[in-house]
Amino acid sequence: MILRLRQQVYLDNNATTALAPGVVRVMGKVLRGCYGNPSSSYRHARDAAEILQVSRQAVAVAVGTVPERMVFTGSASEANNQILLSCAQAGLACGRRVIVSTPLEHPSVMETLVHLQGMGITVLFCPVDSQGRVVLEALESLVNEQTMLVCCMLANNETGVVQEVGQIAALAHRHGALMMSDCVQALGKWPVDVLALGVDFATFSAHKIHGPKGVGALYAKEGAPLFPLIHGGLQESGLRAGTEGVHNIAGFGEACRNVPNLLAASGRIATLRDRLAAGIREIFPEARFNSPVEGCLPNTLSVTFPGCDGSEAIGFLDYHGIGVSAGSACNTQANAPSHVLKAIGLSDEEARQTLRFSLSDQTRGRQIVYVLAVLRDFLERRALPVTMIRPAQVDENLLFSESVFILDVRHGYDRKLLKGLPNAHETSISILKGNLDLLPRDKSILVVCQGGMDGAGVAYFLRSKGFKNVSFVMGGVLGWKLFQPALYARYGDKNKKTWVMKP
Ligand code: PLP
Numbered sequence: 001m002i003l004r005l006r007q008q009v010y011l012d013n014n015a016t017t018a019l020a021p022g023v024v025r026v027m028g029k030v031l032r033g034c035y036g037n038p039s040s041s042y043r044h045a046r047d048a049a050e051i052l053q054v055s056r057q058a059v060a061v062a063v064g065t066v067p068e069r070m071v072f073t074g075s076a077s078e079a080n081n082q083i084l085l086s087c088a089q090a091g092l093a094c095g096r097r098v099i100v101s102t103p104l105e106h107p108s109v110m111e112t113l114v115h116l117q118g119m120g121i122t123v124l125f126c127p128v129d130s131q132g133r134v135v136l137e138a139l140e141s142l143v144n145e146q147t148m149l150v151c152c153m154l155a156n157n158e159t160g161v162v163q164e165v166g167q168i169a170a171l172a173h174r175h176g177a178l179m180m181s182d183c184v185q186a187l188g189k190w191p192v193d194v195l196a197l198g199v200d201f202a203t204f205s206a207h208k209i210h211g212p213k214g215v216g217a218l219y220a221k222e223g224a225p226l227f228p229l230i231h232g233g234l235q236e237s238g239l240r241a242g243t244e245g246v247h248n249i250a251g252f253g254e255a256c257r258n259v260p261n262l263l264a265a266s267g268r269i270a271t272l273r274d275r276l277a278a279g280i281r282e283i284f285p286e287a288r289f290n291s292p293v294e295g296c297l298p299n300t301l302s303v304t305f306p307g308c309d310g311s312e313a314i315g316f317l318d319y320h321g322i323g324v325s326a327g328s329a330c331n332t333q334a335n336a337p338s339h340v341l342k343a344i345g346l347s348d349e350e351a352r353q354t355l356r357f358s359l360s361d362q363t364r365g366r367q368i369v370y371v372l373a374v375l376r377d378f379l380e381r382r383a384l385p386v387t388m389i390r391p392a393q394v395d396e397n398l399l400f401s402e403s404v405f406i407l408d409v410r411h412g413y414d415r416k417l418l419k420g421l422p423n424a425h426e427t428s429i430s431i432l433k434g435n436l437d438l439l440p441r442d443k444s445i446l447v448v449c450q451g452g453m454d455g456a457g458v459a460y461f462l463r464s465k466g467f468k469n470v471s472f473v474m475g476g477v478l479g480w481k482l483f484q485p486a487l488y489a490r491y492g493d494k495n496k497k498t499w500v501m502k503p
Pocket of ligand 1: 014015075076106108155157182184205214215
């Protein structure tokens with residue numbers, strides 16, 4: 001492997017973003033000096049209420065509406081839940097029992113739709129093409145006078161594909177249905193104007209635009225049905241009870257004031273993203289690009305690397321200080337492949353071979369050069385410092401070998417779901433880091449987690465700390481159970497130890 005200085009490169013900005021310095025300043029000021037409850041009536045309270053007012057104005061301006069139409073929530077997930085439940089309730093009352101959506105929505109929409117089916121709502125999913133775009137003719141055939149709501153995100157978090165929400169809203173309205181759009185990923189990366197889009201509802205999240213976590217907002221057009229999820233107070237015009245997180249809302253407002261600058265940076269970000277894509281194409285011509293060239297967020301690149309395991313790639317990149325995300329969720333069923341990637345035609349295996357790179361205005365050209373160099377090392381399999389063990393290889397010889405120290409780094413709740421490998425030493429990743437001197441240096445260390453991703457990360461971490469012989473179980477305990485069901489049944493959890501920590 002070529003010797004190069006390790007850098008920290010964060011390319012997972014669709015998951016969350018770093019706080020902008022201006023946001024930190026504004027929030028610090030509020031946290032230090034403005035503790036009043038905005039619902040009270042004396043001076044301290046009025047100061048807090050004023051912060052809510054100016055922040056609401058800033059968020060409203062960023063999305064093209066007036067402050068009266070915005071409701072602050074605890075997250076965009078909450079906002080999505082509130083709108084869907086409100087529409088379902090209104091729909092059941094007026095006999096429109098159908099919601100039409102897409103197979104690409106965020107889990108806060110998908111899982112709420114499943115919940116609504118239990119309440120008597122029919123949910124229909126519109127087909128999308130191979131780039132993930134809603135097929136408008138197919139949508140037209142699904143929407144009718146039974147439809148209460150059409151729900152379609154503006155931009156997708158995994159591939160970055162942008163939908164024709166304006167046209168979809170017009171189609172919904174032609175049939176007397178309402179239109180909701182999750183605009184979380186679009187804000188700050190793509191122009192968002194709720195009036196121009198013609199939507200009845202839209203949702204936003206502060207932490208995707210360099211604001212704080214734990215605050216979201218929804219837009220509801222005047223007259224659109226909206227009911228509280230949380231009862232017990234008159235905050236947010238009676239639509240969300242609970243004393244407002246004034247510092248978070250202030251941070252959200254400040255982040256929204258910066259949206260024009262983020263949009264102005266999108267050309268530069270797209271150039272870096274395209275440089276990354278071109279570099280990948282050169283290193284690995286078989287790579288498949290899941291993000292469309294046109295009509296895509298400027299910062300997002302989803303790539304499938306045939307023949308490469310995504311969780312191992314993430315561990316290797318992490319070892320080199322690079323944060324990206326995978327096309328599968330490690331802690332659910334055996335590396336559950338992303339529903340978005342499956343909806344655009346990827347197989348389970350291809351989804352597990354997929355990485356998502358998401359850039360921000362803080363990404364620099366030299367970071368892209370570094371990421372490409374590290375990717376090249378990985379893809380050309382140059383001197384990989386840890387060994388990936390396939391679950392089928394985890395047999396009795398390995399499990400009961402005197403020279404192997406099995407380290408189980410699963411979370412406590414995962415251990416309740418599945419039994420672990422026999423002879424495993426259970427620990428948590430955070431405790432492990434402060435107790436490395438207790439790990440045997442004369443044995444080979446086999447790291448196992450629930451789905452494979454944490455295990456790869458820990459294995460590369462141990463290698464960076466000088467442990468010579470480190471491996472991890474690909475697919476984790478889930479993979480082992482799947483490929484070695486007889487061993488799982490016979491030896492699962494046998495002779496496991498809670499790894500002794502320093503007193
Ligand atoms: N919608 C989309 C498209 C997202 O990407 C996310 C976050 O990942 C959310 C909703 C949920 O946002 P929050 O973290 O504020 O609940």
